[in-house]
Amino acid sequence: MSNILNWPDYRVLQVSELEHDYQVHAEVAEPPRYCPHCNHSEIVGFGRRDEVVMDTPVHGKRTGIMLNRRRYRCQSCRKTFLEPVPHKDDKRQMTNRLIQYIERESLRRTFSGVAEDVGVDEKTIRNIFNDYCERLEKTLKFEMPQWLGIDEIHIIKPRCVITNIEQKTIVDMLDNRNKPTITRYLSKRTDRDQVRYVAMDMWQPYRQAVETMIPDATVIIDKFHVVRMANESLERARKAIRSALTPQQRRGLMRDRFVMLKRRHELTDAEYMRFSGWTRNYPEIGQAYELKESFFEIWDYMTRHQAQEAYYAWLRQITPDMKVHFDPLIKAMGNWHDDIFAYFDHPITNAYTESLNNLIRVVNRVGRGYSFEALRAKILFTDDFQKIKKPRYQRQRIPEGAMGRMPFYGVAETGPSTNYGAEISTLVRAIEAGRL
Numbered sequence: 049m050s051n052i053l054n055w056p057d058y059r060v061l062q063v064s065e066l067e068h069d070y071q072v073h074a075e076v077a078e079p080p081r082y083c084p085h086c087n088h089s090e091i092v093g094f095g096r097r098d099e100v101v102m103d104t105p106v107h108g109k110r111t112g113i114m115l116n117r118r119r120y121r122c123q124s125c126r127k128t129f130l131e132p133v134p135h136k137d138d139k140r141q142m143t144n145r146l147i148q149y150i151e152r153e154s155l156r157r158t159f160s161g162v163a164e165d166v167g168v169d170e171k172t173i174r175n176i177f178n179d180y181c182e183r184l185e186k187t188l189k190f191e192m193p194q195w196l197g198i199d200e201i202h203i204i205k206p207r208c209v210i211t212n213i214e215q216k217t218i219v220d221m222l223d224n225r226n227k228p229t230i231t232r233y234l235s236k237r238t239d240r241d242q243v244r245y246v247a248m249d250m251w252q253p254y255r256q257a258v259e260t261m262i263p264d265a266t267v268i269i270d271k272f273h274v275v276r277m278a279n280e281s282l283e284r285a286r287k288a289i290r291s292a293l294t295p296q297q298r299r300g301l302m303r304d305r306f307v308m309l310k311r312r313h314e315l316t317d318a319e320y321m322r323f324s325g326w327t328r329n330y331p332e333i334g335q336a337y338e339l340k341e342s343f344f345e346i347w348d349y350m351t352r353h354q355a356q357e358a359y360y361a362w363l364r365q366i367t368p369d370m371k372v373h374f375d376p377l378i379k380a381m382g383n384w385h386d387d388i389f390a391y392f393d394h395p396i397t398n399a400y401t402e403s404l405n406n407l408i409r410v411v412n413r414v415g416r417g418y419s420f421e422a423l424r425a426k427i428l429f430t431d432d433f434q435k436i437k438k439p440r441y442q443r444q445r446i447p448e449g450a451m452g453r454m455p456f457y458g459v460a461e462t463g464p465s466t467n468y469g470a471e472i473s474t475l476v477r478a479i480e481a482g483r484l
């Protein structure tokens with residue numbers, strides 16, 4: 049090691065250690081030989097200038113290079129110039145390695161944390177990070193999935209998450225869930241024809257964007273979104289029934305919401321007893337519950353035909369009183385009929401829905417601390433989160449005598465790696481461990 053900077057092209061004159069800082073007084077070891085303007089070699093000293101070039105922290109302390117930089121004048125063109133500083137960033141008063149350090153650290157920590165650690169203001173950290181993201185955006189391309197998911201995630205406002213259902217990864221995050229935004233995203237992806245199935249919530253702009261940009265893909269509504277509407281219908285019914293009761297009667301319905309949202313097989317004996325009492329006194333409660341349960345049961349059928357028949361039978365048993373509460377569900381079933389029943393031809397795994405719901409839950413928790421752009425970059429560009437498949441192992445024999453010969457380099461692998469994007473389970477673990 050040559051000096052504290054570990055760079056022989058600097059001459060370190062003195063190192064001062066303060067409580068939080070190192071000040072490394074230094075000068076450039078090799079003076080320049082030519083004028084940068086005209087390449088002439090007759091140059092003479094023309095004073096010096098003090099500059100601070102920030103560097104990576106040393107032993108946990110902020111470190112700056114207090115540079116005594118030489119100025120020269122060219123005897124031929126008469127122009128003056130400062131000597132070049134090795135390892136310094138072109139735009140900023142920082143070393144290249146500090147820039148790299150900030151780029152890496154700001155994917156893992158908050159901007160203010162990094163700013164405090166290196167002794168640079170937060171705005172500069174943010175700018176360095178934005179430049180870095182722009183660069184990454186150009187080089188990093190995630191595989192376009194065969195099974196694409198379009199989902200909603202709340203980060204300050206509703207955003208759109210593009211997922212790979214089979215790989216359980218995030219492929220991208222879009223600022224909002226409007227049709228032009230999704231259309232623009234899909235139009236930029238020239239490999240969009242790889243998509244065969246698109247799973248989504250019942251949100252028209254998603255469907256319209258997909259129909260415009262990937263007309264051959266089959267749209268499927270995840271059953272999770274549909275059965276959730278049955279729970280909402282039940283809730284409407286329950287509240288209406290309750291509002292017609294006296295305060296005393298209402299007291300008899302303790303924890304009714306909790307009990308009624310449970311599936312029948314999940315009820316404990318005690319809950320079942322209480323529930324039976326309620327339905328004896330208020331038959332509408334029983335009716336609403338039965339409708340919710342029999343709607344859920346439609347999703348237990350194995351074929352699309354059976355499920356459709358079960359749905360029509362379900363529709364026939366709804367009384368006009370109950371229809372009021374279940375109307376939004378019935379309307380959605382009408383508007384999205386084919387896309388909802390497409391689920392039975394191409395069921396989406398529960399594992400995917402579960403992992404996505406976990407993600408939505410944890411992102412809601414951390415989302416407040418960051419801007420959307422920063423959160424998106426952290427999620428997409430942190431390489432520890434990415435799910436990468438290496439090319440297949442080369443099983444062919446290496447030809448006799450080819451071993452050790454130079455041209456063999458790089459031929460041993462059969463193709464490029466595939467990057468599927470940020471793995472949801474890894475991301476959830478990282479967020480839960482406070483690593484975002």
Ligand SMILES: [Zn+2]
Nearest residue numbers: 083086122125
């Ligand atoms: Zn010159």
